[in-house]
Amino acid sequence: MVSEHSDATGGDTTAMALKILVAGGFGVGKTTLVGAVSEIRPLRTEELLSEVGQSVDDTDGVDRKTTTTVAMDFGRITIRSGLSLYLFGTPGQDRFWFLWDELSQGALGAVVLADTRRLEDCFPAVDYFEHRRIPFVVAVNCFVNARTYGAHEVSRALDLDRGTPVVLCDARDRDSGKEVLIRLVEYAGRMHTARLLDTVGG
Secondary structure: OEEEEEOOOOOEEEEEEEEEEEEEOOOOOHHHHHHHHOOOOOEOOEEEOOOHHHHOOOOOOOOOOOEEEOOOEEEEEEEEOOEEEEEEEOOOOHHHOHHHHHHHOOOOEEEEEEOHHHHHHHHHHHHHHHHOOOOEEEEEEOOOOOOOOOHHHHHHHHOOOOOOOEEEEOOOOHHHHHHHHHHHHHHHHHHHHHHHHHHHHO
16 A cells, blocks of 8 residues: 655655565464564454363463454554555464455565474465465564574475575564564565566566
């Protein structure tokens, strides 16, 4: 989406706002990442985990997690003058997946957060974006006491399409999160340009 406004000299400047999804399994750090990088107070739709949800929410490995996102998280970050990202954190559990199609409309791309202790949890998100041809990067959230794997090892374990970026990050750290988003914008830009050229060439 693009919006125009006047600057202090009365001239028109063009500001661009891009929609980015932050996805991944339950408890992987989506809400944490959005909160860490957002320059506005993030909108959160977290609710306490209930006893009823224990039968469907796999908390193995994230035993201390007490809340879950039931709709989305929303935040905003300015990458540079004239370029802002609107971040939409998706809910991680299968029962909220009906929201994904709505959230993905108009998205430039997505960040798929991964936890190497529960790597299989991000398979559904990877499949979702691959099948819809939405550019994404895999960001490995480096939890304390979790075994460290290289980007190539993670890429091979997830059977990613060739060229899909894998980056290591700390979802709690603003600079780390910003680097992930910059990497995504650069990659998505290249992908969209290549597809446009293919269309013109065809």
